[in-house]
Amino acid sequence: MVKIKRIIKRIILAVVLVLSIVLVSINIPFNFYRQLETENDYSDWMLETLTSEKRIIDIGMLGAHDAFTNQIRYGSELDLSTAAAIQTGLPGALIRGFSVKQSKTQVSNVTTLLEHGVRYFDIRLTYNTRHGIWMTAHTYFSTPFEDVLTDIDTFLTDHPGEFLILDIQHVNGVNYDLNDNFTEIKTLFEDTNVLTYAYEEGLKTLDQVTYGDMTHDQTQAGVIILSKFEESDSSFWSYGDSIRSNWANTDNEETLYNFLSEEALNIALGAAKTGNQIPNYDGINALNGFRIMQGVLTMQMNGEGIVEALTSWSLLSKARQLNPKLIAHEDFLFWMVSMPIIMVDYSDSNYLQFNDTIMEIIIDFNENINI
Numbered sequence: 001m002v003k004i005k006r007i008i009k010r011i012i013l014a015v016v017l018v019l020s021i022v023l024v025s026i027n028i029p030f031n032f033y034r035q036l037e038t039e040n041d042y043s044d045w046m047l048e049t050l051t052s053e054k055r056i057i058d059i060g061m062l063g064a065h066d067a068f069t070n071q072i073r074y075g076s077e078l079d080l081s082t083a084a085a086i087q088t089g090l091p092g093a094l095i096r097g098f099s100v101k102q103s104k105t106q107v108s109n110v111t112t113l114l115e116h117g118v119r120y121f122d123i124r125l126t127y128n129t130r131h132g133i134w135m136t137a138h139t140y141f142s143t144p145f146e147d148v149l150t151d152i153d154t155f156l157t158d159h160p161g162e163f164l165i166l167d168i169q170h171v172n173g174v175n176y177d178l179n180d181n182f183t184e185i186k187t188l189f190e191d192t193n194v195l196t197y198a199y200e201e202g203l204k205t206l207d208q209v210t211y212g213d214m215t216h217d218q219t220q221a222g223v224i225i226l227s228k229f230e231e232s233d234s235s236f237w238s239y240g241d242s243i244r245s246n247w248a249n250t251d252n253e254e255t256l257y258n259f260l261s262e263e264a265l266n267i268a269l270g271a272a273k274t275g276n277q278i279p280n281y282d283g284i285n286a287l288n289g290f291r292i293m294q295g296v297l298t299m300q301m302n303g304e305g306i307v308e309a310l311t312s313w314s315l316l317s318k319a320r321q322l323n324p325k326l327i328a329h330e331d332f333l334f335w336m337v338s339m340p341i342i343m344v345d346y347s348d349s350n351y352l353q354f355n356d357t358i359m360e361i362i363i364d365f366n367e368n369i370n371i
Helices: 001-028 045-049 090-096 096-101 110-115 145-158 181-193 212-214 253-268 303-312 314-330 332-338 353-366
Strands: 061-064 118-128 133-138 139-145 163-172 222-225 234-236 243-246 289-293 343-344
Touching: 001 314, 061 139, 061 353, 090 096, 110 118, 110 145, 118 181, 133 145, 133 181, 139 145, 145 163, 145 181, 145 222, 163 181, 163 212, 163 243, 212 222, 243 253, 253 332, 253 343, 289 332, 314 332, 314 343, 314 353, 332 353
Parallel strands: 061 118, 061 343, 118 163, 163 222, 222 234, 243 289, 289 343
Antiparallel strands: 118 133, 133 139
16 A cells, blocks of 8 residues: 555656646747847848839838837736736746747847848837836737837938838727827827828828838938827828738648738739728728738647647747748749738848848849839
8 A cells, every 4th residue: 555655656746747847848938049140231221222213012121020029038027908818827827938939029129120121010019007108019018119219210310211111000908099099109209209200191192102202212211100090190091091911820831821822812813902900991902002921820829739839939939940931932922022011020030041031032022023
């Protein structure tokens, strides 16, 4: 009897040890690879390669998905307005490291992303009530938005001839028909001077705006700001009639590729509309707006998806592997003609020369492809 008890005790201890090792391993919040950055500076690639008559909706450019998540760490504060139930309380504490690795999509701050050629930014904001400030967030809080805008203003001041698309994709925990939150966000753009670079809605329809218009014939920088708020302000373009950004919502590469082919064909045929991420919104022909190629894989919240996410380690690790394969795909140019803005996680990774290769593709596309 004593021997049986000892065996049971050892089994229990072994199970506890295995579970502890599993929990520790999945909660390690960092990646086991050396970050590779390009040695090239793409700060002025638009000024150096674009012609004034090029329509801005046809310009190929690199985009950053969940752009400002680089400051998410193991100890980052949870954004309760977007966190799933499993990410809160005791379960959340047990899987925090794993959850962080499925939330952080970029490693670089905005200045570095800009220097590495990124010109489209997918922005997610939440008001942090504890600190009383608007912050970028993706399940966890990352960066004060005012700091991001201050760095953007510095870049725009120093680099006339460049223009950015600032897509306020999500403002979490707000009603888009209320004015107060919009006014607070607009004030941040004003106080940081970024609003002075805004090309205003109504001067021309989006499909008529050229690179020369945006930059006053390459003499100054510019921004297009996209917003889902219903408040009317000419500095903020209505999201619904300005952009199509369709999401595969898959963690399978082949499914992603098939989705991009179908999306590209629908856009080319004029069958796709803008505003697809606004429920029940009837937009305009997507060919008259910005078109985003969402080249991202996403963790699926099911058993198979969690196991796959564990083996791929993190969104950064997954993107590091996917990005070079995405742009090497035989249909990539077909996708790019329909969706010139290539938005990815870990957008400035130079693993297998991704960053340098995609910038070469973009520059060649803009110089040689007439849409």
